[in-house]
Amino acid sequence: MEIRQLKTFWTLASTCSFSQTAELLSYVPSTITMQIKSLEEELGVKLLDRLGKKVVLTDAGQQFLPYATKILNDVEEAKCISSQHGELAGTVVIGADEVLCAYLLPALFKRFRAEYPGVRLLFRPLSGQELKSSLREGHADVVFVLDEPINSKDLQSEFLKDETFQMVVSPDHMLASRSELVIDDFHKQHFLLTEKNCSYRTYFDQSITKKGVDALTELEFHSVEAIKQCVVAGLGIALLPEMALKKELREGEVVALPWDLSDVSFSAQMLWHREKWISPSMAAFMEVAKSELI
Incomplete structure (x- = not known):
């Protein structure tokens, strides 16, 4: 062998x-x-x-x-x-969900590659549940999650930044011009949602049920980009991280609804296993991540 x-x-x-x-x-x-x-x-x-x-x-x-x-x-x-x-070398295996991969991590990857060209970054796009499992099973060195504060006996976490969420529709949606909404306004509306194991999808389901909506007409997607395009096309309402909506909000392709989301507490976090040996290349990546993202 x-x-x-x-x-x-x-x-x-x-x-x-x-x-x-x-x-x-x-x-x-x-x-x-x-x-x-x-x-x-x-x-x-x-x-x-x-x-x-x-x-x-x-x-x-x-x-x-x-x-x-x-x-x-x-x-x-x-x-x-x-x-x-000699030059720092090795491989760092990174996992993240689609949103963080697309909107938070590219600048980090670019900076790290410039500072440590001898270290290979191997990226694995994973769903919410798979991210933590990948650390526990040794498939990834570092993962990035968008979740509620994580308290775990075997996983170490580093807070990076809080993330704001918006409930959005297309400009011509029947609710787009409303200055105030009540829960009854959502009855018979179509919701465009992420998959059920997504942390903020879980929050949305619990929150909307507590406020009195007992049944939703929904379409479920694995891709945030697909959700955004369907919102732009006027197919329904979506709850998404603001980092994924900056361009569309700025250019008027979507409109944020006046719905109170102040109790949504999610943040971008970097996770690794407490018992994992932190190699020099992994340590360098984590330091650059904290410097770039915090």
């Missing part, structure tokens, strides 16, 4: 793509296939299934991944201890 095989397996498990893994590791795809096959033969189990262009870990692959992650972390730690000089 070779370190390069473990690195290939770990990267493939992170990207779920042979072509992306080959690009990240500067291999041709056939080399990736050969290394995985050799590793499977040595272990005597099948680690992954290739379903079209997508890679899915088998049960054995899922069980083997934490061991591969630990070995690679130990190797990287040993390299850092034995190296006295």
Whole structure:
């Protein structure tokens, strides 16, 4: 069993793509296939299934991944201890939901790449529930969430910034010109919502139910961009983070409704596992993140 095989397996498990893994590791795809096959033969189990262009870990692959992650972390730690000089290198695996990836993190990634060109950033877009699991399972080093304040025994959090939410409609929506709204105004309206495991979707469901709306006509989306385009097209009402709406609000493509959202308390936060060894490259990324985003 070779370190390069473990690195290939770990990267493939992170990207779920042979072509992306080959690009990240500067291999041709056939080399990736050969290394995985050799590793499977040595272990005597099948680690992954290739379903079209997508890679899915088998049960054995899922069980083997934490061991591969630990070995690679130990190797990287040993390299850092034995190296006295030279450019900072390594890989940092980052996870975030769609909103933070699109509207908060690009400037951070650009600055970090300029300051630490030798460190590879591997980004994994994940849903709300998957983000915390990715830390606990060792699939990510650092994740960014938009959530209520997080108190966890095994996860460490760093507050970055509070986020304001807006309830928006298109300019020609029947509620757009209203200076005041009551809960009855929302009856028979169409709501365009994020998926149910999204933190602020959960808040919205609980809040609107408490205020007397017992049934909603809703369309559910996995993409905030899709929700915005449907709002612009006049298909309904959406509750979204203001960071995702700045352009549309400024250009008059959507209108914020006069609905009190002062009790919505969500913030952008950076999370990592308390027991994870923080490599120099991970520490550098976290420091740049705090400097850039706080």
